[in-house]
Amino acid sequence: MHTHEFVLQARIDVETLDHWLRAGWLMPRENAGDGGFSQVDVARAQLIGDLQDLGINDEGIPVILDLVDQVHGLRNMLREVLTTINTEQRARP
Amino acid sequence: MAADPYTVLGVKKGASQDDIQKAYRRLAKKLHPDLNPGNKKAEEQFKDVSAAYDLLGDTEKRARFDRGEIDASGAERPRHRYYRDFSEANPYTSDAGFEDFADAEDILSQIFGGRAGRAGRGNLRMRGSDVHYRLSLDFIDAVNGGKQHITLPDGSVLDVDIPPGIRDGQILRLRGKGQPGIGGGSPGDALVEIEVRPHRIFTRKGDDIHVEVPISLSEAVLGGKIKVPTPSGPVTMTVPKWSNTGTVLRLKGKGVPRAGGGHGDEFVALKIMLPEKPDPELEKFVAQWRGAYSPRQAMEV
Numbered sequence: 220m221h222t223h224e225f226v227l228q229a230r231i232d233v234e235t236l237d238h239w240l241r242a243g244w245l246m247p248r249e250n251a252g253d254g255g256f257s258q259v260d261v262a263r264a265q266l267i268g269d270l271q272d273l274g275i276n277d278e279g280i281p282v283i284l285d286l287v288d289q290v291h292g293l294r295n296m297l298r299e300v301l302t303t304i305n306t307e308q309r310a311r312p
Numbered sequence: 313m314a315a316d317p318y319t320v321l322g323v324k325k326g327a328s329q330d331d332i333q334k335a336y337r338r339l340a341k342k343l344h345p346d347l348n349p350g351n352k353k354a355e356e357q358f359k360d361v362s363a364a365y366d367l368l369g370d371t372e373k374r375a376r377f378d379r380g381e382i383d384a385s386g387a388e389r390p391r392h393r394y395y396r397d398f399s400e401a402n403p404y405t406s407d408a409g410f411e412d413f414a415d416a417e418d419i420l421s422q423i424f425g426g427r428a429g430r431a432g433r434g435n436l437r438m439r440g441s442d443v444h445y446r447l448s449l450d451f452i453d454a455v456n457g458g459k460q461h462i463t464l465p466d467g468s469v470l471d472v473d474i475p476p477g478i479r480d481g482q483i484l485r486l487r488g489k490g491q492p493g494i495g496g497g498s499p500g501d502a503l504v505e506i507e508v509r510p511h512r513i514f515t516r517k518g519d520d521i522h523v524e525v526p527i528s529l530s531e532a533v534l535g536g537k538i539k540v541p542t543p544s545g546p547v548t549m550t551v552p553k554w555s556n557t558g559t560v561l562r563l564k565g566k567g568v569p570r571a572g573g574g575h576g577d578e579f580v581a582l583k584i585m586l587p588e589k590p591d592p593e594l595e596k597f598v599a600q601w602r603g604a605y606s607p608r609q610a611m612e613v
Contacts, residue, residue: 243438246404246497259402262395266346273337273344283347287395288406290349295400 225256229264239267242277244284317364317377317384324377329371336365349396380391440491440500447472447504453509454478455521455568462504472504476569477519480508496602514543519568519576525550526585529594542566549580557584 220228226236226250227245239245247255266287270280318325321335339361341347348354367384368374369502373424376382445462453460457476461469470489483505483541490500515522525540539546542563548565559582567576587594 227381232506241439241442243497245437250401258393259395259404262393262398263317263404266395268347269340269344273340284404285406287346287349288402288404291402293406294349 221254222254222256225260225264226252227266228261231264231268239264242281244281313611315364315384317367318359320364323368323369329369332365332368332374336361336369340365345394346396350483355394367439382415409481409525421556437492437587439460442500443490443502445470446505446507448507449474450509451514453515454480454506454518457569464471470502474506475571478506478507478508478569482506496604513541516568519570521567521576522581523578523580524581524583526583529584530584532556532582532584540578540580551582555582557582 222233222236226233232293234247240247245256245260247260247262248257263284266285267280267284270283275283318327321332323335323341327335338357343354343358343361345351345355345358366373367382373382377384386453391594394613396416406447438561442480447460447462449460453474455477457474460472460474464467470486472484472486474484483503484500488499489502492499497509513523521543523541525538526540530536531551532555533553535551535555537548537550540549540563544566547563547566549561551561561582563578563580565575566578569575
């Protein structure tokens with residue numbers, strides 16, 4: 220989605236967006252051609268907003284984002300491991 | 313939701329705004345769905361807590377609620393999906409969490425067959441950081457603009473286009489001239505802070521140039537054409553007859569170029585100068601001159 224649509228959905232202003240892009244907190248797909256924002260970015264932007272409401276400062280936000288992303292990666296991996304084990308067990312006599 | 317927002321946040325009716333914010337933060341930190349990706353219950357509770365805070369965190373809404381003008385329902389903030397809802401198709405997701413599982417690599421690759429070395433591993437993409445420089449300019453170079461360059465510590469040279477009329481303290485942003493990005497991320501910017509050195513004779517006020525130009529006694533009394541300096545080179549100017557020290561003449565358009573086109577003006581302040589060495593002829597001539605004029609009348613002396 221385009222930048223103007225993104226800032227509407229994420230409820231932030233363009234300056235804030237610029238700041239977040241510079242800080243690397245949001246990374247729209249560069250080759251998407253239309254600004255590159257997706258619903259994932261909207262949800263991530265709202266998470267950043269919530270974190271700021273919680274009193275997390277600019278130094279803390281990237282730390283939390285990184286850890287949240289790692290937790291997601293680990294959960295995905297764990298889910299795949301469990302699914303695989305489950306399938307193998309069922310395949311056995 | 314219809315529960316009493318004070319109960320939801322666990323604060324007394326008379327709690328201060330500060331206490332309400334503290335209570336919200338304490339609960340939200342524990343309940344935010346994105347900080348509890350596996351906890352389904354957290355989402356429901358977080359919704360109640362944030363709805364309660366929407367109501368009580370805003371002094372105006374809180375006052376209306378206390379007066380009974382609005383109730384706790386309908387205070388829910390419409391919300392898109394949470395970040396955690398995307399965790400399976402999320403390009404930000406990082407697999408860095410098990411990079412130290414060197415031994416597990418074999419097991420994982422057995423489990424996943426040909427899909428070992430999963431996509432996403434190590435694909436950290438970050439924009440490069442910005443780099444700050446200072447560039448000191450001659451007064452005239454700042455007024456007229458042009459190309460300048462900065463030699464960087466590593467010996468490379470950064471070309472900087474100075475727009476005409478740049479001011480002291482202004483910062484130029486050179487897109488993409490900062491540190492390179494990581495993993496295909498875009499490079500940072502170079503931020504160049506401009507320092508303008510003062511000039512020997514010109515001073516600048518906004519887009520106008522001010523300069524003091526000495527004239528001789530005869531030029532002051534009789535008038536005439538004189539050459540005056542401007543930032544873009546000397547120009548000829550007419551001094552009207554009977555010009556005094558302190559007379560200010562304007563040279564239209566000889567000031568600093570403006571960003572939107574056009575120029576400021578140059579203001580020339582005249583100052584009568586007597587010859588440096590005493591001139592007997594002039595002394596003799598002035599001695600014969602008997603003027604009744606007293607320039608100090610206004611001072612009452």
